[in-house]
Amino acid sequence: MASVLPLHENKSEDKHVESKLIPRLDAGSTPAKSTKQCNTKIHRFCVIILIECMEILVELLQQWGFVGLFIGTFLAATILPFSSEILVTTLLYFGANSLNVFIVATLGNWLGSVSTYYLGWLGKWKWIEKWFNVTPEKLEKQQSKISKFGSLLSLFVWFPLIGDVFALALGFYKVSPARCILFMLIGKALRFAIYIFLYTHFSDTFGWGFEI
Numbered sequence: 001m002a003s004v005l006p007l008h009e010n011k012s013e014d015k016h017v018e019s020k021l022i023p024r025l026d027a028g029s030t031p032a033k034s035t036k037q038c039n040t041k042i043h044r045f046c047v048i049i050l051i052e053c054m055e056i057l058v059e060l061l062q063q064w065g066f067v068g069l070f071i072g073t074f075l076a077a078t079i080l081p082f083s084s085e086i087l088v089t090t091l092l093y094f095g096a097n098s099l100n101v102f103i104v105a106t107l108g109n110w111l112g113s114v115s116t117y118y119l120g121w122l123g124k125w126k127w128i129e130k131w132f133n134v135t136p137e138k139l140e141k142q143q144s145k146i147s148k149f150g151s152l153l154s155l156f157v158w159f160p161l162i163g164d165v166f167a168l169a170l171g172f173y174k175v176s177p178a179r180c181i182l183f184m185l186i187g188k189a190l191r192f193a194i195y196i197f198l199y200t201h202f203s204d205t206f207g208w209g210f211e212i
Helices: 007-021 031-064 066-076 084-093 098-122 125-132 136-140 143-156 163-172 177-206
Strands: none
Touching: 031 066, 031 084, 066 084, 066 098, 084 098, 084 177, 098 125, 098 163, 098 177, 136 163, 143 163, 143 177, 163 177
């Protein structure tokens, strides 16, 4: 006849398994402190990923040259949140012709903003929210700026973070396409002309550049 073990004899084993399944705070830790430590680790991880991406980007620019610059500056004005100046600096650092860098960077970044403008014109919220993380409420907040400045706002679509929202909003509210596209080109050209001038004349003074 098979014997049945009392249930209380397995309690110690159950507690051991439970201790593995349920995470416990370290001594002296609080939930808030634990969350802060987790956020710090996530931040460090993101920084590491960003550094790795920049190293890959530099390698691609060395191999692809102006084609890589055009693609990079185009994407920087659309769905990728990074600075075109990093790409420009990389090519200038490796001795690329400054006029060629200016032309390619301006065209790539300008066409990227034009694409963003027409995406706003189409009003496909699924695309806008997915690729730009911009909500209808965020575009509605730009309506007062659009009403006040109109197409002149296109001069500033190169601004970090908010520039893409300007381009989307101008397209969404269907502000004069011809004027917007022209002012976008002027704004982008001035941006890169000033930056390249400063880099070529003052990079040694201010220590611009980087070690590969």
